[in-house]
Amino acid sequence: MSADPECSVVIPHLRGSRPLLACLHSLHRSTRDLEIIVVDNASTDGSVDQALAIFPAIKVVRATENLGYAGGANLGLHNARGRWCIFLNDDAVAAPGAIEALITKLELAPQDDIPFLQAALRRSGEPDLFDYAGGAGGLMDRWGFPFALGRLFEHLEPDHGQYRRAGPLAWASGCCLAGPTETFLGLGGFEESFFAHFEEIDLCWRWRRSGGRIEAVPWAVVYHMGPSTLPAGARKTYLNYRNNLWTLRRNLPRARLAGVLMVRAFLDAAALLRWLVLGKPALAAAVVRGWCSGLFRRPWSRVQPGPSVQPERSGWGTYRGSIVVAAYLKRVRSTSQLLGCVKGWDASRSVSRHGEDRT
Numbered sequence: 001m002s003a004d005p006e007c008s009v010v011i012p013h014l015r016g017s018r019p020l021l022a023c024l025h026s027l028h029r030s031t032r033d034l035e036i037i038v039v040d041n042a043s044t045d046g047s048v049d050q051a052l053a054i055f056p057a058i059k060v061v062r063a064t065e066n067l068g069y070a071g072g073a074n075l076g077l078h079n080a081r082g083r084w085c086i087f088l089n090d091d092a093v094a095a096p097g098a099i100e101a102l103i104t105k106l107e108l109a110p111q112d113d114i115p116f117l118q119a120a121l122r123r124s125g126e127p128d129l130f131d132y133a134g135g136a137g138g139l140m141d142r143w144g145f146p147f148a149l150g151r152l153f154e155h156l157e158p159d160h161g162q163y164r165r166a167g168p169l170a171w172a173s174g175c176c177l178a179g180p181t182e183t184f185l186g187l188g189g190f191e192e193s194f195f196a197h198f199e200e201i202d203l204c205w206r207w208r209r210s211g212g213r214i215e216a217v218p219w220a221v222v223y224h225m226g227p228s229t230l231p232a233g234a235r236k237t238y239l240n241y242r243n244n245l246w247t248l249r250r251n252l253p254r255a256r257l258a259g260v261l262m263v264r265a266f267l268d269a270a271a272l273l274r275w276l277v278l279g280k281p282a283l284a285a286a287v288v289r290g291w292c293s294g295l296f297r298r299p300w301s302r303v304q305p306g307p308s309v310q311p312e313r314s315g316w317g318t319y320r321g322s323i324v325v326a327a328y329l330k331r332v333r334s335t336s337q338l339l340g341c342v343k344g345w346d347a348s349r350s351v352s353r354h355g356e357d358r359t
Contacts, residue, residue, distance in 0.1 A: 005035035007103050008080035008181060011090050012039045012072030017047035019091035019225050024055050026094040032103055035082050037061060038090075039072040068195035069174060077181070077189050085181040087200075089133070091225035092175050093124065101220035102178045115213045116179040116204060118172035119220040122159060129156045131224040134173025136163040137216035138201065139335070139342060141323040143263050144248045146171065146201055149216070149335050152327045161218075162336050167345035169214040170317030174200035176222045183212070191250070193299035197236070198243035205251040206303065211310035214317065234286040241268065241290025242297075249294075250303045265291075267324055316344035 009027060013020055020038070027036055036055070040048045040062040052060055061079050063072065073087050084106050086099070102117055109115060118138070121131040130136060130150030136159070137149045149166060150157040172178075174190075177200055187206055190199040204214055248260060268287060275284040308314045319326075320341045326332040339345050 005082045006033045007084040007086060007099075008035040008037055008076075008082035009086045009088055009099075010037045010039065010073055010076030010080060011088050012041055012067075012069050012076065013043060013048060013090040014041045014066060015043055015045050015047060016090070017045070017050050020047055020051050021054065022093050022225070023088065023090055024051055024058065027088075027099065028055065029096055030094070030099040032100055034099070035059060035080065037076045037079055039063065039067075039076040041066045041068070041072045067192065070190035070194045070196065070199040071192040073174070073199075074189040074192060077184055080181050082181060084178060085184055086176065086178040087174055088222075089175045089224065091124075092121075093223045093225070094119075094176075095221040095223065098220040098222055101217050102176075105215075105217050105220075106178060106180070113213065114180050114183070115215045116172050116177060116183075116207055117215055117217050117220075118169065118178070119176040119222040120159065120163075120216065120218045121173060121175055121222055121224050123156070124223040124225040126156075127223060128158045130159055131175070132156065133175040133224050134171075135335075136218055137166055137169040137214075138171035138173060138204070139317045139319055140170040140201075141319040141321060143260055143267065143322055143324075144244060144252075145267075145323045146198075146244075147319075147323050147327075147335065148173075152323065152332065152335060155327070155333055157334055162334075163216065164218050166216040166218060167339070167342065168313075168316040169204075169216060170208070171201040171204035172214050172216075175224055183207070188304045191246075191300060194243045194246065195239065197239045198247050202243075202247045202250060205247065205314075206305060208316060209251065209308040209310065209314045210305045211313055213313060234282040237283050237286035238290045238293075241287050242294040245291065245294025249298075250300065253308075261295075267322075313344075318343045 036058045038058055038060050040060055042063055042065050061075055098119055105117055120136045121134050123129045123131045135148030135150030138146055140146050149163045190203050272284045272287045319338055
């Protein structure tokens with residue numbers, strides 16, 4: 001690594017040596033000049049020291065407590081020296097050429113319009129399938145429900161190239177999120193009160209509101225091993241509901257927020273009843289707690305940026321309907337069936353520099 005690396009890769013880490021070592025092995029195949037920053041989120045299993053013994057060139061930044069993904073990523077960001085920054089999960093394995101493809105895409109972008117990028121995420125155990133963490137890129141419906149190219153709730157699609165000409169995204173997954181370091185810093189990084197989940201959706205929404213765009217790089221493939229740090233359960237459900245509401249409160253205009261929250265109250269009540277019917281009262285209680293915190297707590301002092309300066313781009317990647325209705329009532333099983341109603345996709349096909357194929 002040189003004194004001024006091309007790109008910093010920030011990896012927040014809490015526990016588990018096997019996935020972390022696999023992640024680092026994949027990065028050391030890269031032909032690019034990388035500064036690899038492992039953020040030790042107060043781990044106690046010796047995994048960071050083991051990684052440092054095998055890969056002595058990595059930079060370790062140690063936190064005194066578990067800061068979550070958001071706080072850990074910010075700690076790494078403030079120690080990054082590269083022009084570009086890639087946030088990478090510690091259980092994500094980059095396929096050969098993936099890191100190079102992301103950096104090349106950033107380098108070739110117009111200097112006054114450099115996007116945030118996401119790699120195509122596939123499941124490590126079932127490598128033909130897109131991954132839950134963000135598929136081929138994130139979209140959102142009009143009521144604030146996120147979904148992804150290649151993933152509709154529990155249904156995952158096989159990757160057979162159907163999203164090679166993806167249009168603008170609403171968000172890019174924090175499992176592999178790339179962009180200019182200076183831009184991430186200028187946005188204030190991730191909102192640390194989120195701890196984990198939705199922090200990248202909030203960050204990307206703020207980026208779109210300030211006039212930025214978000215794209216997928218479908219030929220850059222990253223394999224995700226799964227949620228080893230925070231497995232499914234009441235804690236994860238609580239964070240998802242709370243942080244989703246916080247994201248809406250932080251980014252929607254007030255005139256629209258009230259209407260969205262009324263619809264969401266109805267839809268989330270249906271989800272609560274579903275958990276009760278399935279005999280999972282802890283998850284139902286997590287929905288209630290998520291709503292209480294999401295509505296009545298406000299741990300942030302201000303949202304950066306302020307009011308949207310680019311209303312058109314602010315709505316890019318937004319599906320004009322309800323993803324709940326599409327998936328559960330209309331039985332839609334492929335995101336490709338919905339793209340005609342996603343804002344910005346028609347424009348993306350007519351503006352070549354925003355939708356070019358791999359060259």
